[in-house]
Amino acid sequence: MTTSVSPRRTAASEPSRGRHSGPAARNAPRIGSVGTAVTENSYTQRELIDRFRITDPKIRGVFLSGSIERRHLTLPPVGPDGTLVPEIQGELLAKHTRVGVEMGSRALLACLEGIGADLADVDYLCCVTTTGFLTPGLSARIIRHLGIDPSCHRADIVGMGCNAGLNALNGTAAWSAANPGRLAVMVCAEVCSAAYVFDNTMRTAVVNSLFGDGAAAIALIAPDSDTPDPDAPDRFASGPAAPAATPRILDFSSHIITDALDAMRYDWDDDQNRFSFYLDPEIPYVVGANAEQVVDRLLSRAGLRRSDIAHWLVHSGGKKVIDAVRVNLGLTRHDVRHTTGVLRDYGNLSSGSFLFSYDRLLREGAVRPGDYAVLMTMGPGSTIETALIQW
Structure with missing residues (x-):
């Protein structure tokens, strides 16, 4: 079956209906570049069910549903009996620390390379994670690991889940706007293979079939008011990130579905003696039913309609979640490709x-x-976070 793609109106093709054209918008924080990193080893879903020796046909069916082909994970070693060695909570936290710092550092370096910057340019570092709790957090550990200036401003966003990237981006953009011409970097580092429970139940099977290890970093720069070209990040306008590739961050909008506060949660499992993530089976429909109001609120403040949006970048929460959001917002499959x-x-x-x-x-x-x-993005709370950007 072919999917028709309706043409999207953009400011390049007709006069913009938006309100973001004044001096404040021109000096809004811009996305300089993005860098990503994953762990070394990846596995197909079939390889994983074989490694974990999953025989239950229902659980095997969850893994082999077809929406996920491969994931990067940091699995425990194989013991003498051929099974994976069980990991206690302390070992999982150690894995989270080791892999989170390593992945986050590589993502940060790739991000800086995209704008021709180096570690000495980083003035603010915000680190996001939910897959482990550390004190001090990832920001201090990455600063030490990479040799970033210890006077770098920093923040750690911990425990907010899948929506946390946009929550942290909101705060990072605010710092950037308050410090024009200075480089702010946000790093999301999630070691999901350090946050699993394996007990042969359908509840844990859904979680174990879904998440992977990965890190991503994003660089923000708000142009100085004295910069001759307000459409370019001033310090790095001559770097690999050309001005045309640096969109402005215009606005954020958030919505907490308080009636579904416990629908997604990461809490202690007494039976397993470790933290465990829980996903309510109804969460895709809950998120989908609330998607319109937060998106329309974001767009209405800008004087825009959904048809004015050329690109939709939705959190890869799972097939049912993506489908629920797509249907409720009237998006095509091409929009969420x-x-x-x-x-x-x-x-x-x-x-x-x-x-x-x-x-x-x-x-x-x-x-x-x-x-x-x-x-x-969508996550525990249950929360929907949105942001509007423009190239």
Whole structure:
């Protein structure tokens, strides 16, 4: 079956209906570049059920549903009996620390390379994670690991789940706007293979079939008011990230579905003696039913309609979640092609998933000056986060 793609109106093809054209918008924080990283080893879903020796046909069916082909994971070693060695909570936290710092550092370096910057340029670092709790957090550990200036401003966003990337981007953009000309970087590092429970139940099977390890970093720069070209990040205008590839961050909109506060949660499992993630089977429909109001609120403040949006970068939360959002927002399968592509190739990467989709959009070369995009993430709370950007 072929999917028809309706033409999208953009500011490049007709006069913009948006309100973002004044001096404040021109000096809004811009996305300089994005960098991504994954762990070394990847596995197909069939390889995973064989490694975990899953024989239950229902659980095997969850893994082999077809929406995910491969995921990057950091599995425990195989013991003398040929089974994977069980990991206690302390070992999982150690894995989260080791892999999170390594992946996050590689993503950050790739991000800096995209704008021709180096570690000495980083003035603010925000690190996001949900797959482990550390004190001090990933920001301090990455600063030490890479040798970033210890006077770098930093923040850690912990425990907010898959929506946390946009929550943290909101705060990072605010810092950037308050410090024009200075480089702010946000890193999402999720070691989902350090946050699993295996007990042969359908509840844990859904979680174990879905998530993968990955990290993503995004660089923001707000142009100085004295910069001759307000459409370019001033310090790095001559770097690899050309001005046309640096969209402005225009607005954010958030919505907490308080009636579904416990529908997605990461809490302690007394039976397993470790943390365990829970997903309510109804969550795709709950998120889908609430998607319209938060998106329409975001767009109405800009004087835009959904038909004005050229690109949709939705969190790769799972096939049912993506379908529910797509149907409720009236999107085509083409609109969410990068969302489903990331899910297929990596699984759900939690807070950094939308940045993997953003990276694919740029590599596709489909963006034109004036295009609007909506970024959208969903997670515990239950929460929907959105952002509006424009090239």
